[in-house]
Amino acid sequence: MADNSSYSEDDTRAAWENFVSSGKDADGKPLNVREEILESWKRSMESGVDAGSQASRMVYDENQLYRRRQRNAALRQAASAAFKRLEPHLKEAKTILILADDQGVIIDAIGDAHVLDEGQEIHLELGGDWSEKTIGTNGIGTALRTGRPAYVHAVEHFAEGVQAWTCAGAPIHDPFTQTVIGVVDLSGPPQIFRQHNVALVLAAAREIEIALAEQKQVERTQLLEAFLMSDYSRAHDSVVLVDQTGRVLFRRGLEEDLLRRAKELSVGHKLLPKLDGLSDQEIPKLLPLSVEAEGIERLKLEGVFRGAALFLRDKSKMQRKAGETCKILPRVNVAEGEVQIVGSSPQMVDAIGLAERAALANVSVLIHGETGVGKELFARLIHSRLPNDKAPYVPVNCAAISSDLIGAELFGYAEGAFTGAVRGGRAGKFEMANHGVLCLDEIGDMPIELQPYLLRVLEQRAIYRMGESQRRPVDVRLVAMTNRDLRKEIEKGSFRRDLFYRIGVMTIKVPPLRERGNDVCELLEYFSQLHAAETGQSQITFTDRVLELLLRYKWPGNVRELRNLVQRFYLIKSDSLVTERDLPPELLDDFEPGATELGEPLGGGHSGDLESIEASAIRRTIISEKGNLTKVAQKLGISRPTLYRKMSRYQIQKP
Template sequence: MIAESWKRSVASGVDAGQHGSRKISSEEDVNRRRQLSAQLREAAFQAFGRLAPHLKNANTILILADELGVIIDAIGDPAVMESGQDIHLEIGGVWSEGTIGTNGIGTALKTGQPTYVHAAEHFVEGVQAWTCAGVPIRDPIDQSVIGVVDLSGPPQIFREHNLALVMAAAREIEIALAEQQRRDRTLLLEAFLMSDHGRASDSVILLDKTGRIQFRRGLDDMLFSRPDKLAVGRKLLPEVEDVAGLDLGKILPPELKPRGLERLNFEGTYRGAALFLNSDPVRQTARQQPRRIKPRSGVAESEVVIVGTAPKMLDAIELAERAAAANVTVLIQGETGVGKELFARLVHSRVPGKDAPYVTVNCAAIARDLIGSDLFGYVEGAFTGAARGGRPGKFELADGGVLCLDEIGDMPIEMQPYLLRALEQRAVYRIGDSKRRPVDVRLVAMTNRDLRNEITNGKFRRDLFYRIGVVTIEVPPLRERGEDLLLLIEHFCHLFARETDRPPLQFTEEAIAHLRNYRWPGNVRELRNVVQRLFVLTTDSLVTGEDLPPEIRDDFSDRRAEDDSITNILSGNSGDLESIEACAIRRALVAEKGNLTRVAAVLGISRPTLYRKLKQYHIERR
């Protein structure tokens, strides 16, 4: 890395004999650079504040630089900070590789990798009395490098393990950025929903204060020549609060047909803007067609067909395709049976290369003491029973393709740091071996659990959650997909008709009514099994209500009985206090659509108390 950096420094014409770097001379320009990185500085505030007391007499300084290598914050030993002014290692100093050659800040920015530069490894002679360790900070949305954390000081006090401290600080800043962006996105969505057009417009793009896309609805990427320009996280408009003064025709892609741009305020603060688009009959027709994903060679078509026209489903598909194009880790969340693996297959279908592998691991189906060897492999003699010659792990087998970790919420907490390290370093170490093995793997994680609750309960690491959840896809349950139910029945009927060499089934109105009223706790998988069962058990092609499984026929009457029971309790016909409490929780869950934060607020109890009550009364969140 150092040698390659020196070659770049020579090619850039950097003067190796200069005394130090240059500094932005205008105080106004320095403040402008700091203001442009206000979110980065805010995210770094707590990490820097926590480390500040330990650096006062440590003969080092901790530096925050922006994406151009300009120092925007610095803390540490006052004597070292004063000494750093001689070479402009201070706020306003420019430490890009093209300006000052090989150094911790500039080389980390250039390579996107943690960088340790010791003494004479610096290209410029005037800074060879220093040693620095720089780690890039990545944007949680698109993984672009937006800054660097650097620890600098005299060579005699530095060791390579100082890089670990800086890496920890960088990760803490990235986690704070992710929380910050989630909060800002929530406020932007609330501002949009509170506006006059929050529910009326079909095609809209929500932009944050910096002009980046945070949410989109009613857009089909297939209709744009450069759909990546409209991906969540991409900058579409300049950072400006006076949205009325923008000439949209000159800024936006020609395929977009803007109807208007509305400034969004919430709680008296500017949150961003909503870009409304004219409805296009072609676009609307495209959204109404079921989406069928083209499979890779060697993959059965039935494994990757995603059927549906529900808005939530189409939005999930669009997000999965954009995530695949961006080559980022993906977290797929949804109830059991909703078809999460289809989305993993969708990501795999977009991986370049004809023979890109697709490797799956069910974290819940492997013994706790075997999951490490299964993921990372092992060498001969690593443990009793290890195979002769060792064995590669799933990471190595998935090199160049997709590794799908199903039920990641069941991964043992003690294994999670090793998974995090493999993702961070893009390399694995087999058990019993110190050899680093680079891997190029796209990770897709799947779970039917609420990982935030798992974090609260100490069963899942927060840093791993943010690492795997760069893009989170929520696959909606079948009961929220409306007419998709009929499309899926038709799809499965044709599928099993081909397999059994029978004509497709036809359903009476009574049967359709029962199917519509059923709650489908097993989602699409349960529906598929029901249709397959009908092909096996029925001799006639016409399906009546009596042909359906008993749980589907009886579900509607059971729900009416439950509603009557609830009415009796609330009207005072039951003196059972626990029944009243359980009923209130169920009603709140329905009213708030399963959002536990809002349910707790409505009921006036804390979230931990709500979790305890749910367990006590055996109430399912859905």
Template sequence: MTRASYYKGSKRQNLSKAAIVSDRSAERNIRSAWESFVTADRPDGVKPDHVRDDILASWQRSMDLGVDAGTFGSRKITDETEVLLRRERNAHLRKAASAAFKRLEPHLSDAKSILLLADDQGVIIDAIGDESVLDEGQGIHLEIGGQWDEKVIGTNGIGTALRTGKPMYVHASEHFVEGVQAWTCAGAPIRNPFDDSVIGVVDLSGPPDIFRRHNVALVLAAAREIEIALAELQRQDRTQLLEAFLQSKYSHSDNSVLLLDREGRILFRRGVDEKTFPASDQLLVGHKLLPDPEAVSEKDLPSLLPPNVEAQGMERLILDNSYRGAALFLRSELPKMRPAGGGLSIQPRRDVTEDAIRIIGASPKMLEAIELAERAAKVNVSVLIQGETGVGKELFARLIHSRLGRADAPYVPVNCAAVSGDLIGAELFGYVDGAFTGAVRGGRAGKFEQADGGLLCLDEIGDMPIELQPYLLRALEQRAIYRMGDNTRRPVDVRLVAMTNRDLRSEIDKGTFRRDLFYRIGVVTIEVPPLRERGKDISALIEHFSAHYAAQIGRPQMAFAADTIDLLESYRWPGNVRELRNVIQRIYLVGSGPVVCIGDLPPELRDDFDEPEADSLESILSGNSGDLESIEASAIRRTILAEKGNLTRVAAVLGISRPTLYRKMRQYRIDRG
């Protein structure tokens, strides 16, 4: 070993020893402060400098709540039935957490740690990890059924995270109760994607020697992963509820309607706004309106609904012989205004034209995406918009922007794919004078600063260089940026909307996109459906673009022949809405007659229409056509056609479950129409 390497090794050892001594000294100081606090006549007068403000505030709350600091452990719900009911009541939360827990479980035994899931009252409903630590935790009821709310056990990772709504680590003597001070824990709140309310906590606990401040980052990432899974489960619930409603005889009614899930929460609303209902702020998506729609009778509704809200009736909704929720029809005094073809007209801002922010569509998936965007706009969270090229992702970013509180809120778009990797950092964060060769004299503000107080839209986020992603993550977490070549912290208040046509999860697997950034930008994920999955929206879009280009060019609006409409509705539209818009524009530029016929369409559409009819089912099954996937896809298409789109019958005929049928349809891109 060289003298230099020996010197470096010795220096590292000395630094490590110094850090241990420093940590022990800090723990002694906190222990001393705790003893002074719990024994003082007036603990509110104790203000130790070395105790964090959040911990001191929690100590004070614990004292005010009458928690006994000399307790040896928490309490446990001994009634197994009550614990079982709590776990069932939080089935969605447990299901959403299962993937994150399964992914982390193999790493916990080596780390002498346990991972806990608690409900909104601080009761532990799931626990995994090192078996020896789990056994030791039973001594203080750090186990399923254990109660860890602050009012029961004082300052701790679960209860204090619930109380503050913030990630929290509590180490050793920072716990209020002496019997828990042999532990360290880090907890992060889990928020409901509907209304941003705290519905649980994920917590990492273990002996004091596992303490690391960055344990908070781990549980925060797990909480974000759980929230994304919760949003997906809720999306599935909304889809099933919408499908049940659309299959019912009430879906074509012009009444204002609220769709309620099985727990009485509003998942969807139509024709309900501040113009038609003065109490519309009490009819928001995510609000629990009724205690149990299945058990509520219509005569009970007047006493359960908000004042000035009158029900015309309520119908239970069934899908696949399973109760999915209820449709509540409301009586309004004002006429409901809806744009032709369904969808949404967005109030324009600044230099945005009305046409640029008009969303056309009334298909279930489109209405679902609009509702989710409306909800996301009400809470200050990052939004990820996913969809194929040309589906209209920016319209949803414009929708969120139009709902921001400030009338002059800036809208700043950035195409990450259009800026070179060398310059995108300067584009986003700005730079100071002399930061690099070619920099503008005096420096320049970046897009983050330009978007301060408004919305920053990052298009093609999947193309952002991997080496720049940590800086974006830091800017979002700290709500501040540093210009290139500068160490001055610049606070920014920016709502981020990211857009992509890529599968970011596969990019994570490839190592080209950071997992932690994905969870940070995807608090709410909106899936914009491709045009081929939007059914009759195609006709509405044809009518919309036809009227637009007729007015723009100054010629009478053209009519579309029935077989032309059939062709346009059956075409796959690889370019989605953008391709459809371009087709209609071309027709108005080169078409001559008042009626659009098949011959007026571009060659690629006519060629697709003129392809020979597919082989018969008999020839396919006899093995004369294609591979196994082609045979399976063709069988599904023909069965859907034979059963007139009734997917329950299709699944029965094919001998597969309905979820399997849905998966196969997505795999082969098959429409139920």
């Protein structure tokens, strides 16, 4: 790099004018114009940058700028110490220090207030886009483009409006991948700038890289510790841990054959793209073909998403096959028949497999699914697969017990604990479920004030009856069920975050019937056989048209609604063939033109299920009132908030 004394303002300006007018240098390389500057001018020209530009572009959208700064929070944090150390000296030097992201957009700027104000005239400020393809040769954009420090003085800038400035930029490299993730730049008027400032920004960039490395190492160590201390780390044999950038930082229990075929699983390899914005369903699809994940658990530090544990499918073990019958034998000393989970769709096969593995791991399980999908069958499945066939199974519906009594129901109470307490006290559901399964249905309805006590019982494995101080150890497998989105309940403050992570060590999502494809036909056959045997009637059959309609139907009441529909057929039919005329009018309404007035099929209809009837009434009223929700609420006699809540519960689209 030429020193400052070799720079000639007149020669450089003549060379620049000749270049922008002709698109090339006059006689080979012009005197006193550095090779790196010429190369940058050529790139600027090829990118279509206007040499007469007076200012760079701006990111004016405040939300977009906010998201950009949040996305680079780690970089900004790593730079904060260096910026704070240098800030007092910048004011005396009439200079500003800038931090730009990997696209050349300024995300932080400090220094002399007067210079900062002047920088706004050319958009050298927060949100300014200083990539080389936007504004041409400059310290930020050229350092980004070349991956090397860049010193650009006055007329060396490609855009005329920037030639009253001098800048020195140094790229910041990711300490693990060595990719350029940002630039630190020192800018100011030409008369106060010296070439050795390149050394200053280079030192600042190295300081930021060291801070980044320390920051990431601490974060990775914390992630690993959090995972190894968690219950779900012991629930799976084959595990790969990735950080937020998708890089492998830990693996365990992988078959040698899998490791040979999948070099992507080596520690340090970037297995996935950045996890921000990716759903749990999208992440497995982005894995290499040789790697198959059967589950994922997001990992958080201080409530912020920082990585994920991928539970890999062990192909050496027996896997449940599609179509394989899943039977649940009657409980010991309980008068009940055999129960069967019907369905061969991939989602159901996966859910059944997870439930069977959950029975082998002594962890809490959260079963999530809409009303009527059969969540209780999965709780029974877990119980039925326990090694002890005499293990108790104790169900509790949290929504069916008043908030005043649910504590006594769960933990029991001592004699005289409250008015009406039975003599001698009484054991609670936890004690009754000792060495077995306690199934808490509608866990989202548990009062917030009672949740800390549940969390303490799960962590201490002991209870205290209400009104007494005696510690009673319990060994209970908790299975919680809900049709609510507990993450949203956490945001609303009605469910504790720590309890959510404690009960959801393993989460099983039971798919709604509308997503299970031909499972509808399997369930029709199963319930038809069941009701034929119970009533002594001939088994009914269905026309192709009926099957077509039932496969297209949205089933808001899920499996429960389908079962009720089949039972209805057996009650009202005098023959054994079900035709389109036998379908309830509420169901047929879904296929009439009016049912799609709001842009999507409303998926209404019901078959005797009270919740389905309520959902159908809401849909019909929305249609009749042409989507005016204020009138809908008035006609139904409920408040607007109640209407919104019910629409969310029944998956009704907001018009």
